[in-house]
Amino acid sequence: DSGVTQTPKHLITATGQRVTLRCSPRSGDLSVYWYQQSLDQGLQFLIQYYNGEERAKGNILERFSAQQFPDLHSELNLSSLELGDSALYFCASSPGGVATNEKLFFGSGTQLSVL
Amino acid sequence: GEDVEQSLFLSVREGDSSVINCTYTDSSSTYLYWYKQEPGAGLQLLTYIFSNMDMKQDQRLTVLLNKKDKHLSLRIADTQTGDSAIYFCAESIGDYKLSFGAGTTVTVRA
Numbered sequence: 001d002s003g004v005t006q007t008p009k010h011l012i013t014a015t016g017q018r019v020t021l022r023c024s025p026r027s028g029d030l031s032v033y034w035y036q037q038s039l040d041q042g043l044q045f046l047i048q049y050y051n052g053e054e055r056a057k058g059n060i061l062e063r064f065s066a067q068q069f070p071d072l073h074s075e076l077n078l079s080s081l082e083l084g085d086s087a088l089y090f091c092a093s094s095p096g097g098v099a100t101n102e103k104l105f106f107g108s109g110t111q112l113s114v115l
Numbered sequence: 116g117e118d119v120e121q122s123l124f125l126s127v128r129e130g131d132s133s134v135i136n137c138t139y140t141d142s143s144s145t146y147l148y149w150y151k152q153e154p155g156a157g158l159q160l161l162t163y164i165f166s167n168m169d170m171k172q173d174q175r176l177t178v179l180l181n182k183k184d185k186h187l188s189l190r191i192a193d194t195q196t197g198d199s200a201i202y203f204c205a206e207s208i209g210d211y212k213l214s215f216g217a218g219t220t221v222t223v224r225a
Contacts, residue, residue: 004157042215043216103163105160106150106158
């Protein structure tokens, strides 16, 4: 158990809908990272938050947004869903950032299926 | 650029050594990592190497880094069935994120 909790584990929804994925980082970790894993794109970095502030942005679509709350949990919001958004979404956490070679601890992921 | 490349599949016989190769593009990467993903689970850090090192050994795992060619490899000695998984190579990009390869699916056959 990595200590990172993601909910829900599975999510099935329809095109055009909006969903929210939730992540609770390991106790004491200030950074949260979101990754998308799909068969054709591999593991893509979406966004990172550090202590409530956006720190880095990757290949995140404008239809997607995220935030980190004062209690350090994070939510990834996906809207106007398309079939191609079906993927496994991972959250990871670390004490600070990768600059200091901190290990990323990954949650088990949320499997999103858009029908 | 941020482009980490790996071969997609590797089949190895139990007891043999596995070698997974990876190439990366960012010469300023400070750290390079190997993560393992078992079915239904998240990624788990296996090992890492600092960019000024050539080799790192950790029990059955040996990481080799050729910085000139931007080539990273992971050798697993005495491969076991429990080593069947997807292995991801990753490089640190700037201060705040990791860029992952597509993953190499390792299948261990009896």
